[in-house]
Amino acid sequence: MEKTGVAIVGMGTVGAGVARLLLEHGDRTARHAGRTLWLNHAVVRDLKKPRGVELPEGVLTDDLQRVIDDESVSVVVQLIGGIEPAKSIMLRLLESGKDVVTANKALLAQHGPELFDRARELGRSIAFEASVAGGIPIVANISQCLSANQIQSLRGILNGTCNFIVSKMDAEGASYKATLGEAQKLGYAEADPGMDVDGTDATQKLAILSHLAFGARVDWSEIPRRGIGRLKSVDFRYATHLGYRIKLIALAKLTDEGLVLDVSPMLVKVGKPLAEVRDNYNAVSVVGDAVGPVFFQGQGAGQMPTASAVVADLIDTAVGRTAITFRTLELWSEGRDRAGMAPRGSLVSRYYLRFDVQDVPKVLSQIAGALGKNGISIGSVYQHDADLSDEGIVPVVIVTKETTQASVGAALAELASVEAIDSVAEQLKILD
Amino acid sequence: MEKTGVAIVGMGTVGAGVARLLLEHGDRTARHAGRTLWLNHAVVRDLKKPRGVELPEGVLTDDLQRVIDDESVSVVVQLIGGIEPAKSIMLRLLESGKDVVTANKALLAQHGPELFDRARELGRSIAFEASVAGGIPIVANISQCLSANQIQSLRGILNGTCNFIVSKMDAEGASYKATLGEAQKLGYAEADPGMDVDGTDATQKLAILSHLAFGARVDWSEIPRRGIGRLKSVDFRYATHLGYRIKLIALAKLTDEGLVLDVSPMLVKVGKPLAEVRDNYNAVSVVGDAVGPVFFQGQGAGQMPTASAVVADLIDTAVGRTAITFRTLELWSEGRDRAGMAPRGSLVSRYYLRFDVQDVPKVLSQIAGALGKNGISIGSVYQHDADLSDEGIVPVVIVTKETTQASVGAALAELASVEAIDSVAEQLKILD
Numbered sequence: 001m002e003k004t005g006v007a008i009v010g011m012g013t014v015g016a017g018v019a020r021l022l023l024e025h026g027d028r029t030a031r032h033a034g035r036t037l038w039l040n041h042a043v044v045r046d047l048k049k050p051r052g053v054e055l056p057e058g059v060l061t062d063d064l065q066r067v068i069d070d071e072s073v074s075v076v077v078q079l080i081g082g083i084e085p086a087k088s089i090m091l092r093l094l095e096s097g098k099d100v101v102t103a104n105k106a107l108l109a110q111h112g113p114e115l116f117d118r119a120r121e122l123g124r125s126i127a128f129e130a131s132v133a134g135g136i137p138i139v140a141n142i143s144q145c146l147s148a149n150q151i152q153s154l155r156g157i158l159n160g161t162c163n164f165i166v167s168k169m170d171a172e173g174a175s176y177k178a179t180l181g182e183a184q185k186l187g188y189a190e191a192d193p194g195m196d197v198d199g200t201d202a203t204q205k206l207a208i209l210s211h212l213a214f215g216a217r218v219d220w221s222e223i224p225r226r227g228i229g230r231l232k233s234v235d236f237r238y239a240t241h242l243g244y245r246i247k248l249i250a251l252a253k254l255t256d257e258g259l260v261l262d263v264s265p266m267l268v269k270v271g272k273p274l275a276e277v278r279d280n281y282n283a284v285s286v287v288g289d290a291v292g293p294v295f296f297q298g299q300g301a302g303q304m305p306t307a308s309a310v311v312a313d314l315i316d317t318a319v320g321r322t323a324i325t326f327r328t329l330e331l332w333s334e335g336r337d338r339a340g341m342a343p344r345g346s347l348v349s350r351y352y353l354r355f356d357v358q359d360v361p362k363v364l365s366q367i368a369g370a371l372g373k374n375g376i377s378i379g380s381v382y383q384h385d386a387d388l389s390d391e392g393i394v395p396v397v398i399v400t401k402e403t404t405q406a407s408v409g410a411a412l413a414e415l416a417s418v419e420a421i422d423s424v425a426e427q428l429k430i431l432d
Numbered sequence: 433m434e435k436t437g438v439a440i441v442g443m444g445t446v447g448a449g450v451a452r453l454l455l456e457h458g459d460r461t462a463r464h465a466g467r468t469l470w471l472n473h474a475v476v477r478d479l480k481k482p483r484g485v486e487l488p489e490g491v492l493t494d495d496l497q498r499v500i501d502d503e504s505v506s507v508v509v510q511l512i513g514g515i516e517p518a519k520s521i522m523l524r525l526l527e528s529g530k531d532v533v534t535a536n537k538a539l540l541a542q543h544g545p546e547l548f549d550r551a552r553e554l555g556r557s558i559a560f561e562a563s564v565a566g567g568i569p570i571v572a573n574i575s576q577c578l579s580a581n582q583i584q585s586l587r588g589i590l591n592g593t594c595n596f597i598v599s600k601m602d603a604e605g606a607s608y609k610a611t612l613g614e615a616q617k618l619g620y621a622e623a624d625p626g627m628d629v630d631g632t633d634a635t636q637k638l639a640i641l642s643h644l645a646f647g648a649r650v651d652w653s654e655i656p657r658r659g660i661g662r663l664k665s666v667d668f669r670y671a672t673h674l675g676y677r678i679k680l681i682a683l684a685k686l687t688d689e690g691l692v693l694d695v696s697p698m699l700v701k702v703g704k705p706l707a708e709v710r711d712n713y714n715a716v717s718v719v720g721d722a723v724g725p726v727f728f729q730g731q732g733a734g735q736m737p738t739a740s741a742v743v744a745d746l747i748d749t750a751v752g753r754t755a756i757t758f759r760t761l762e763l764w765s766e767g768r769d770r771a772g773m774a775p776r777g778s779l780v781s782r783y784y785l786r787f788d789v790q791d792v793p794k795v796l797s798q799i800a801g802a803l804g805k806n807g808i809s810i811g812s813v814y815q816h817d818a819d820l821s822d823e824g825i826v827p828v829v830i831v832t833k834e835t836t837q838a839s840v841g842a843a844l845a846e847l848a849s850v851e852a853i854d855s856v857a858e859q860l861k862i863l864d
Contacts, residue, residue, distance in 0.1 A: 017722075021580055021722060025580075025582070028579075028580070028581075028582060029579075029580065032575075032576075032579035032580075032760065032761060033579075033760055034759065034760035034761075035760075129577075135722075135723035135724060135726060136726060137573060137577030137578070137726075140572070140573075140576065140577050141569060141572075141573070141577070143464075144572065144744065144747075144748065144753070145561075145569030145572050145573070145744050146569070146740065146744065147460075147461075147464035147465075147743075147744050147747050148453050148457075148460070148461065148464075148739070148740045148741075148742075148743030148744050148746075148747070149460075149740055150457070150460060271708070273705070273708065273729060276703070276705065276708055288740060289736075290449075290453060290567075290736040290737065290739055290740035290743075291567035291730060291731065291736070291737045291740035291741075292567060292730065292731045292734075292736070292737055293730065293731075294567060294568060294569075294728070294729070294730040295727075295728070295729040295730065296726070296727070296728060297705060297726070297727040298723060298724065298725065298726035298727065299723065299724045299725075302724075304721075304722040304723070304724070305722065305723045305724055307580070307722055308578065308580045308581055308720060308722035308723035309580075309723075310580075311579075311580030311722075312576065312577055312578065312579050312580050314580075315576075315579050315580070316576065319756050319757075319760050320752075320756055321576070321753050321756050321757070324751050324752050324753050324756075325751075325753070327466065328464065328465055328466035328467075328751050329463075329464060329466075
């Protein structure tokens with residue numbers, strides 16, 4: 001049987017999982033690839049660190065040059081995070097004639113265009129299924145399986161840490177802080193969860209998916225984003241009462257004004273597939289103009305789910321499918337038609353607004369006035385005296401009819417100066 | 433831009449949808465395929481029948497030979513149902529050097545091995561994404577995207593007509609007959625719904641998926657199957673009470689004894705993704721040993737969802753991905769390792785049993801005795817006097833602990849002769 005030499009650069013959790021699949025299940029990759037994927041090298045910085053997988057003698061090395069020099073290695077799995085040295089190493093691998101498989105979303109979200117152009121110049125490919133939504137094969141599904149469609153929208157739960165936290169806050173009524181602590185204890189959140197809970201991770205993934213689905217060449221840092229850190233348990237209670245769940249949603253939607261991108265906690269109607277995604281699961285709902293809605297759910301992270309995506313890419317690259325996709329799709333290339341971006345604040349949706357107020361009757365008319373002045377119709381108002389706090393402050397919740405982010409922003413700015421409104425406490429989009 | 437000639441044989445609903453995508457959205461296929469897919473011929477039996485799509489002059493023909501003779505046509509979409517003449521036409525197309533894209537599940541479930549072997553001999557390929565679950569790209573996901581996994585189980589809602597009917601029976605408490613009538617009126621069920629409601633359609637799809645996921649070369653007609661025609665509204669009521677929904681499930685599961693296949697109505701726990709699949713949607717839940725559970729949901733039929741799958745196959749075939757997959761996967765070939773079948777009746781699950789009885793106290797002990805004798809433990813018993821009918825017959829529902837189909841069959845056979853048991857009215861597996 002034909003043999004394809006493989007190297008892994010970076011042997012963290014996922015790298016060890018990939019090594020396990022290659023070493024312990026070679027029959028399987030042989031059956032699907034029609035050839036053996038042979039692990040020649042595993043490159044690490046620290047040779048002494050335990051890796052949780054037994055490597056054949058001579059495979060472990062701290063010398064990347066051995067991979068570069070090994071002509072029997074045609075594809076390299078690069079599993080080091082961050083921008084540098086990941087970027088330089090990827091360029092070096094491509095320039096030495098290797099195809100690359102990666103899970104590094106930050107690198108692709110930031111330098112995808114440059115790396116993809118360079119790979120194409122060199123006649124090489126970059127596969128990156130594992131960079132978005134872990135075990136869910138969303139990259140292949142958007143770029144191949146749904147290729148007969150104009151994708152119209154994409155709604156994703158793309159960060160397992162956030163979904164674990166909001167699911168728990170919803171189910172248990174606990175505070176953000178307490179729930180984060182529990183998530184950290186259970187290993188669902190990092191010691192420093194910043195990039196997860198502030199929405200950065202989901203936004204970088206959305207940037208990659210938006211490119212695939214819409215040809216958008218967008219800088220991830222320009223996508224409006226809000227994390228989950230300011231969510232209060234009171235809003236989960238109101239959401240439940242209204243028949244919704246709060247989820248961190250990464251949204252991309254093609255509108256008449258162009259492509260709208262947004263990452264923020266949103267209200268999702270109970271019973272819709274995205275509302276039912278629990279714990280640390282990821283999910284993506286894609287609407288194509290021919291296929292209609294298609295929904296994907298699975299583990300978005302973790303050693304073996306991510307390794308599953310990496311090895312699928314390895315097989316695709318070894319048999320030549322990746323090269324074809326990479327060439328025909330013109331990923332991130334200048335030549336491709338792409339969707340223009342809609343002006344900021346133009347996303348149309350219903351809104352959930354909570355105000356903490358002191359004198360309800362008086363304030364309600366002021367709120368209604370400010371909303372009306374900005375063309376926002378009120379769908380419903382909820383106010384329960386039972387919610388009165390010690391200080392006489394009471395939450396008033398308003399669900400608006402469809403409006404734009406810009407209009408909501410203008411109305412809330414006006415209301416910020418009203419004395420009897422203690423605070424414009426929360427504003428969340430309602431997913432349609 | 434390079435041009436690939438395409439022909440469609442059979443211009444029913446789906447054929448017209450494929451023609452629309454090719455003619456009206458040529459830019460899209462060009463963007464994803466890096467070439468133009470050019471519709472040269474559309475072959476029909478009756479040239480006068482309206483097709484719902486405007487074809488360029490000279491495209492419509494009733495002469496298959498024109499396709500055979502046209503060397504610029506390298507791939508043919510074959511959309512005629514049934515076994516013959518579909519099979520002969522497919523062989524003729526393959527032998528004249530054309531790759532084939534098809535949606536004909538009955539043909540593949542029955543003659544897949546022969547057709548695939550012949551295609552391979554001829555150096556041609558057969559693509560069949562549209563044959564299972566319409567718009568859900570489950571064929572590509574199992575054969576490519578999850579290729580790093582040993583699939584452990586597969587649970588599908590594969591027939592939209594059945595799911596529409598059981599969802600409505602569940603929601604409205606209506607009878608099977610009334611609901612079928614409504615489904616027919618709304619176009620969700622054919623005038624002759626036999627192959628849908630008796631489970632044939634789902635079983636043929638399961639046979640195809642089982643081959644992909646487990647290498648099973650199984651005759652679909654040997655898979656145990658039960659349709660939805662005997663379901664009673666009383667069982668939907670009990671299921672709801674117990675926290676379940678009744679769904680027609682196509683199940684494939686790798687056990688220590690081999691592969692178990694089964695198509696029948698089963699109880700699915702509310703909150704599980706499969707339980708929440710409504711209306712005419714299809715869904716598949718796949719468990720892989722690396723990736724864990726992955727869930728897919730979408731439209732399982734209809735003109736444009738099915739056309740979406742066909743055109744994705746067309747693009748894959750035109751760019752060369754299908755040829756690679758077809759070669760490396762050894763689909764249906766003799767050479768491939770395959771899972772052995774478990775003995776019939778060996779599937780382990782919990783059971784929902786309903787007995788219609790006359791003298792509850794006396795009969796309960798007989799039922800418990802027969803179950804116990806066959807090693808079946810009782811999980812819970814439900815009997816409400818309020819359910820007493822005019823004739824003094826009362827339903828008794830028993831939920832068993834895990835047991836085999838064979839044990840349940842033996843116990844029920846013993847109870848069939850007990851006079852006070854009016855009938856062993858229903859037995860349904862509970863999906864784990």
